[in-house]
Amino acid sequence: MRSIITFVAVLSLCVGATALAQTDSVLVDSAGVTPVQPPPAPVTNLQAVDTDNDHGHSITLTWDLSVDDGKGQNNVLSYQIFRWFPSLMDQVDSLRGERSNARSTMRAFRSDIPRAEHALNELREDPGKLESIRFEVSIPADDSAFVLTTDYAITALQDTIAVMTARLPEIKDGLEPLQIRFEEALAQLPEAHNQYPNDGDWEYLGAVVAGNTSYENSGSKDFTAPDFFPDYTDLYYRVEAVSADTTLRSEAILVGPVHSSGQWFHTGKIPVLIFVLVFFVLTVLFVQVAKKGKELYVRPLAGIEAVDDAIGRATEMGRPILYVLGLGSADMVATIASFTILGRVAKKVAEYQTPIIVPCYDPIVMAVAQEVVKSSYLDAGRPDDYDEDAVHFVTNLQFAYVAAVNGTMLRELPATNIYMGKFFAESLLLAETGALAGSIQIAGTDEIAQIPFFIVACDYTLIGEELYAASAYLGREPILLGSLKAQDWAKAAIVIIAIVGMLTTAFGWPGFAEAFHVSG
Amino acid sequence: MRREIPLIITISVGFLAILSFFSPPFEPLGEDFTLFFDIIAVFAFFLGGGNLMRVHIDKLIKRKKDWGFSIVTLVGFLVMLVAGLGKIGAESITSDITREGLFSTLYYNVHLPLGSTMYALLAFFVASASYRAFRAKNREATVLLIAAFIILLGSTPIGQMLTNWMPEGMSILEIPNLAVWIMSSPNLAGQRAIMIGIGLGVVSMSLRLILGIERTYLGKDSG
Structure with missing residues (x-):
């Protein structure tokens, strides 16, 4: 019994001591009855700036945390942001x-x-x-x-x-x-x-939870939109730290006036601009060098060198050449590169008087391909040999297209199949059928996932960038080769920069790699 | 002028596209060009349908080789066209033909199973292509074979079972871990190298087009 009484007495003492300790951090109202929590301390160093590179679409507010956020009284639950609007709004x-x-x-x-x-x-x-x-x-x-x-x-x-x-x-x-x-x-x-602060009022914009030190007030530049964000207009903001009891809020800290305005240049893209300019200068430089007649060496590509042989083989065998432009639309770079290769191939085909079949997946691609082939026949001096049905539309359904092209391969038994452009799941279906039909196959795509399929099923494969370079290789024109040379130099520069970036970061100087950071 | 006008359009649109990338006020231009392309694409469907009809009717009339397939193509095309535009079998003219009527019946019961069948053929083609690719004809093919073997085993429970006896210090040599290493190190490095090359190739190709150096797509070999 004594031990129980002792335990209760000790417990009472502990509770009393704890209550006394707590009263140190609370205020007592005038009647001295109800303890009142003091409001949290306000934020400090509040700043408002026009957000970079967003064409005046927002203002970013930043502040230092209230001293009661996560420490002190630890009673900040959120920060509420207000903006002053004139009554005209x-x-x-x-x-x-x-x-x-x-x-x-x-x-x-x-x-x-x-x-x-x-x-x-x-x-x-x-x-x-x-x-x-x-x-x-x-x-x-x-x-x-x-x-x-x-x-x-x-x-x-x-x-x-x-x-x-x-x-x-x-x-x-x-x-x-x-x-x-x-x-x-x-x-x-x-x-x-x-007219601030006359004839207007503060409106609540939103809140961020405790621990956050920024808020972005964004809007539209469309003056008919409800969130219209005017340029070159004085804007005023107010930030308050709020506790769980929303009536307990800090003193409001004001900031303003601040303006939003459009930017003509996206500063986050400076590294890209520098690279494009350097590449542009290199291209122009090498094109000029090539124009002066200097011999430019470019690495030979087996797949490209095989094109002429493949066309010759088709001519000897008296069989057609099948040219597949892939599933890309006409605005894709891979498809545009494929048009340029088709132009070269069609010219050779016209010279050798070999039939060409170009089944198309996209009607716009078909229209462009028809023009390219027609012009190539014209350039080769054989406009009458051009067959209007050579370039035709099949379907824009992926597997229906595969079925149709595979059918053509097995019925027409083309001597050579050329696949250049954008390919997806159909790549292996097409290339394997071509291999079964005994055709020589040359493929090129910039779809990384499909390159392995083409490599295993085709005789020659252009990997990634080689597709874009193919037209220049086929033409062997100095001007085009000049641009390839610039590409090689740019690639070498990138490799060197990557190695230097790797080393500097590894040795604790990340500044070099960060200088190449691109935002937005 | 036949070649100059397209060239002028290419050069101006190319420079505007570059401008829209670097200059925020011009950013909406990129979206506008996409919209223009979509508008043109709508008209191109008529072009595609017209070409399909012309080629196959011509083949049918002239009894060209394999003209029988043209009948199937034309019947399929016309039945779907009439079923879709005429909303045959649909309750009313406002009905959604992707949910009811002959068009939806044909789409879900004929087109989709046929498409799935074509896709399923991929399994057999992968097997035959793998057989050809993995023959150890030379050193590179042998490396490919070994890497593929490890990845295949690493993706199955057998790979785990075969090497889970290895001590902790040698866990990197367990087949599933080896498979992960091959995919995340040599394979990823190779892919990234190709991607850098593709990026440069795209810039180079675009510059050749914008500067008018590459004109083959206009039907003329040289500048």
């Missing part, structure tokens, strides 16, 4: 809403009037069509026993049409003055913002 919002409503009502009436007229005519011609007319007739909402009859529907439709027809010109006439008022109000916005 309410008028702008109201006019924007009116303008938007008027436009949507006009659109709805223009669509509903002919539909209602059509329904009315249907009912007049055949009253039995009451259930099938495609226009909702308004019925009394408060009459549960109401039964819709044809006569009622006809009268209701006539009334609806009359109301809509009468209102339409009214709305249309009212729209222009509304637009003028709206634009006038918008034009006054910068001046209204300059």
Whole structure:
């Protein structure tokens, strides 16, 4: 029993001591009855700047954490952000809403009037069509026993049409003055913002949880949008640290005026610009060198050198050449590269008088390919040999296209199959069928996942960039070879930069690698 | 002028595309060009359909080789076209033909199974291609064979079972770990090298087109 009493006494002492310790960090109200938590301390060093490289779409606020955030009283739950808006903003919002409503009502009436007229005519011609007319007739909402009859529907439709027809010109006439008022109000916005702190109020924008030190207030540059973010206008912000009890908030810290404005250049892309300029200069330089007649050595590509042999083989065997442009659309670089190779191949084919088959997956690609082949026949001096059906559309369904091209391979038994462009799951289906048909196969794609399939199933494969270089190799023209030489030099520069970046980072100087960081 | 006008269009659009990348006010231009392309693509469907009809009707009339297949193509094309545009079998003209009617029946019961069949053939083609690729004809092919063997084994429970007796210090030599290492180190390094090459190739190709150095797509060999 004594031990129990001792335990209770010790426990009471501990509880009392803890309560005393807590009273150190709370205030006691005037009556000395209810303990009151003090508000959290405000943020410090609040700054507002126009966000970089977003063309004036936002303002970024940054601050140092309240001393009570995660330490001190540890009672900051979030930071609430407010922006000052002039009262003119309410008028702008109201006019924007009116303008938007008027436009949507006009659109709805223009669509509903002919539909209602059509329904009315249907009912007049055949009253039995009451259930099938495609226009909702308004019925009394408060009459549960109401039964819709044809006569009622006809009268209701006539009334609806009359109301809509009468209102339409009214709305249309009212729209222009509304637009003028709206634009006038918008034009006054910068001046209204300059009146801070008069004739306006703070509006809550949002909150970030404790521990965060930034907030981005973004909006649209479309003046008709509700979140329109004006350029070159004085903007003011307020940040408050708030505790779990939202009535307990810190002193508001203000910042402003701050302006948002568009930027003409994205500074986060400077490394890309430098690289493009260097590459541009290298290309021009090597093209000039090539123009002066200097012999430029470029690494031979087996796949490209095989093209001439493959065309010769087809000629000897009296069989056609199948050229597949892949599944890419005409705006893809791989497809554009494929057009250039097709042009070279078609010219050779025209010279050797060998048939060519180009089944296309995309109608636009087909149209371009037709022009390329036709022009090549013209360049070869054999325009009459051009067969209009040589380049034809098959389908734009992936596996249906594979079925059709595989069928062509097995029926026509082309001597050579050339696959150049963008390929996906169909690459192996096509290349294996070609191998089974005994054709010499040359492939090229920039789809990394498909390169292994082509390598195992084709005789020659152009890997990645070799596809883009193929046209220049085939033509052997100095100007084109000059651009390839520039590409090789740029590649060497990238390898050197990558190695230097690796070494400097490994030895604790990441500044070199970070200098190449690209944002946005 | 037949070649100059397309060249001028290519050069101007190319420079505008570069501008839209570096200059925020011009960023929407990139989206606009995509939109223009989509608009042109809509008209191109008529072009594709027209070409398909012309080629196969011609083949049929002239009784060219394998003209029987043209009948299948034309019937398939016309049936789907009529079923889709006419909304045959659909409840009303506002019905969604991807959910009801003859078009949806044909799509789900004929087109999709046929497409899946073609795709399923890939399994057999992978087997035959692997057989050809993995023959140890030379040193490179032998390395390929060994790497492929490790990855195949590493992806199956057998790989784990075969080498799980290895001590902790040699766990890197367990087949699944070896497979992961091959994929994440030599394979990834090779892929990244190809990707850097592709990136440079795209820039080089684009510059050749924008500067008018590459004109083969216009149907003329040299500048």
